[in-house]
Amino acid sequence: MTPKPILIRNGRLIDPAAGLDAPRDLLLRDGKVAAIENPGKIKAPGADVIEAKSLIVAPGLIDIHVHLREPGQGYKETIATGTAAAAAGGFTTVCAMPNTIPVNDTPEITRWMQSSDRGASIRVFPIAAATRGSLGEALTDYAALKEAGAIAVTDDGRPILGDDIMLESLRAAVKLGLPVIQHAEDTRLTGGCSMNAGPLAFRLGLRGMPIEAESGLVERDIALLKQIPNAHLHVAHLSTAKALDAVRNARNQGLHVTCEVTPHHFALTEDRIGHYDTNAKMNPPLRAESDRVAMIEGLLDGTIDAIATDHAPHAAHEKEQEFDRAPNGITGLETALGLAIRILHVQHNMPLAKVLALLTARPAQALGLKGKGSLAPGAPADIVLFDPAEKWLFRAAASRSKSKNSPFGGWELQGRVRLTISEGRIAYHRA
């Protein structure tokens, strides 16, 4: 059954892809954007009317790095709960990482994840494993995976270390126009490590991951990329100034390198670990203040293509362990917009349109998500309505995610989602 048309009235429409920031009314019909006109111009009898006065109307947000934990770890998250959390955070598209159980290395799993039986409230694009079982040995069938709906390949969490297999992956991917996403961590340098290397790691008696473990692998990948014309490397959750410089240089040389940064890497430093708080444990780890500042500069100057959450839910009993034993990762879908507005827009004067570009058009472009991230007539009716001025307290316990492992509990965020529409259907509505 097709939903009724929706008329969104009197909002401030920001569509970074179209360079539009103006009062506009918007009509959604048959899951698509049907019309965009000056306020009061659209007549749509029978449509549901949504009053958007003092709200921003924008393309639904896009998160190109989430862990939905299905198949295999439904106790942490399911595709249904993860996408419900995403919708509450204003997202209408998420890209799901393949480190599931089993690893998503087949067209069958890729299709299974997109089946309507999963109960997703927004669009899920699977990212498939780059190698079988993400073991770094033999490539998966990229053509078949793409055919099944995968939009990129990666061994996220198990970086591709071997030069030969990385070259093979880039070569196979470029033929199909797929990006290869690298979790840049030279694990030969990070064995037993649970935080950033430096004085704080020494003080806490924890083994630290050196910056070079990230930047070294980014530099290696860029060197390999030069051997394969037109290949596309996407660096996941970049966290160090040094790796960012490598990306900047590669781009200046005309190479196709894109990258993303997480909200926690521009919001927090390793100091957040405090008394070994495992909600501040993730990989890549929280870094020093100078790296955090570099991430903000990279977002401001455009080097960074996307804000991506690396949403990584874990059950309470898994995080309630000794720091070294607790798994890496934090949830992020419901805090991303509020952190981006508070830190980038309010504290660093980034225009809202630019903040939104990092959460919509630019990630769509980075991973080639056609038709997503824009509100042109005919585009999918993926919309978020939010109040950019509303300050609110995030409570992890109230999260829609199955897991509550967030370091931002009790934080005051700015910019609160009122309504999320995914392909014409209301995916989230806060009364």
Added chain:
Amino acid sequence: MATRTPTRVPQKSPPSSFFQQPIHPGSAISANDFSVHEIRRILESSDALEKENPFRRADRLARRRVALLFYESSTRTRTSFELAAKGLGADTTLVSSLSSSIEKGESLKDTGITLKALGAECIILRSPYSGAPYLLAQTTGLPILNAGDGMAEHPSQALLDLRTILQFLEIPANKVSEKSLRGVTISIVGDILHSRVARSNALMLPKLGAKVILCGPPALLPETAAAIGPGIIIERDFETALRQSKIVMMLRIQAERLSGLEINLDDYRSRYQANSDRIAAHAPKALIMHPGPIIRGMEITADVADGPQSAIAQQVHNGVPIRMALLVRALVGAKKVGRR
């Protein structure tokens, strides 16, 4: 484009969703838990408890329940805490991974909750994981005494080392202040990287005005070590460090924590071993300390360990009164131990 000066995001945040309980103020987890005032109180209390008539003393924590939870082997520290608790009249129970009394696979949180339900009022914890005492404190709400956590801290060892140093310098407990150790240089030598004793001492001694030299090869002593607190410097040359020091603390190489690090032991011995020739030439009057266990012939030779400058037995001796003071602080409160 112009670089903007970023505003620092406030890092202060309320406790995470699942760490509900505040850390009990009677806990001793880090050397940084103690102000100079508290250090003086603990030292005074340990003096008073040591001198007290054993029958009166055994009344102080009569029938109070203290659990010793040990995930690593330990003779010295465990016995010392046990004797301290028993000397105060407390009932103790030892739960150890070695005697497999810890339920297989049970989490630290669940073990702590079980001990609390059994009536434990204070838990003494030794864990191979840095920071484990905070987890136990936050999940049980009980006072936790840290008997060594991973590579992080060993605060009762730092206090007993301090008592040993003050005795050597003839500084009475009631004279302890921010200036007590002004002009005193203390070298901590060896495998600093893996040593919780080194960290707790390096954090505590400068509070009393001491200068701390950390001495060892780069593989066992990264440059960042000097940044852990004020009053700490790094010196790679052992003999240079010895010549400046009134106190020298030797540490063993913790082979079990090296995790792939390759150390040339002959080279190490030749540079960093405390042997009689070296001590006689460069630190003939210094107090030689070692938290144990000693590896004779490695970081220290037998003649130095057993010689007249050695404080090793005195350190062990000081463990019991210090731990009695910490137990009273945990179970009765921080007020001065006096005649009742």
